[in-house]
């Protein structure tokens with residue numbers, strides 16, 4: 001006997017296939033189950049495209065003729081990892097479509113907090129006489145879409161801090177150098193991480209010293225938008241972060257200028273509430289997640305403001321006598337794993 005949880009697990013797997021392409025939409029997975037068999041699977045199409053439920057149902061319609069599909073739907077259950085939408089956005093309401101096909105039952109992992117949905121999808125299904133179950137693998141579904149839920153709850157992007165340090169807690173041996181992630185597997189992992197977030201941020205010093213391009217090269221995926229903190233515009237035009245293929249947002253105290261791929265955003269009272277102001281501006285641009293790759297000062301500013309959700313730390317084997325101390329973080333969950341020759345730790349704040 002296949003349980004609701006097992007079917008929902010498949011929905012979460014399908015949802016994850018939209019990672020890096022659906023934002024700022026949530027990643028959603030859906031399946032159609034008839035006579036204990038999955039007859040259609042779908043996940044959210046790249047941003048602006050059809051929702052998961054539409055793709056799952058479309059797969060069934062492709063396989064059977066219309067009359068046959070319609071007959072099966074009346075005895076089928078739809079499993080979906082987020083409440084079906086009830087609004088006309090870029091696509092028509094999924095809840096209305098499920099009602100139209102007269103599905104017998106709909107199982108939902110969690111409610112959609114988006115103001116235009118927020119329980120209305122569930123109400124529509126129920127008032128049409130469809131049997132609805134809500135809350136199957138709810139925590140897992142919320143974790144998967146933590147970026148989406150953070151945006152709706154706090155009106156800011158989900159923030160991931162990333163850095164490398166020595167095993168004895170040094171971030172850099174002295175001013176103007178940095179601990180490098182050297183092994184191939186770790187580098188690839190970092191590029192995969194970049195491809196999963198909407199934007200990537202560094203501070204002035206990191207741009208000047210490391211000259212990173214912040215692109216995704218060792219993994220197949222989209223480049224995040226690049227964000228640079230550069231109060232006095234001291235990073236030169238030929239810096240790798242300014243390469244013309246990708247947009248770069250430069251938060252500074254001097255000018256606003258959107259005329260090229262370099263978008264300069266001037267902040268008044270630059271040093272006052274800097275992390276808050278940056279996150280708010282990014283939120284207005286639909287940036288739903290941000291990975292911060294240093295350096296020490298930038299990371300510390302976000303930590304001091306309490307504006308982080310997750311940290312991913314690489315521990316190298318070196319032991320230095322002195323240097324710049326890496327940040328210390330308190331989190332509710334900590335997990336460690338080995339990658340290549342490195343140890344990686346994930347700290348989740350809540």
Ligand code: AOF
Nearest residue numbers: 028044051052084085089090091094114
């Ligand atoms: C679903 N299934 O697969 C997703 C949903 O502009 P639209 O039409 O794409 O709507 C975007 C909103 O729809 C988004 O903010 C979220 O509330 C919901 N996403 N809903 O039924 C899906 N991705």
Ligand code: ZN
Nearest residue numbers: 051084085094
């Ligand atoms: Zn929908």
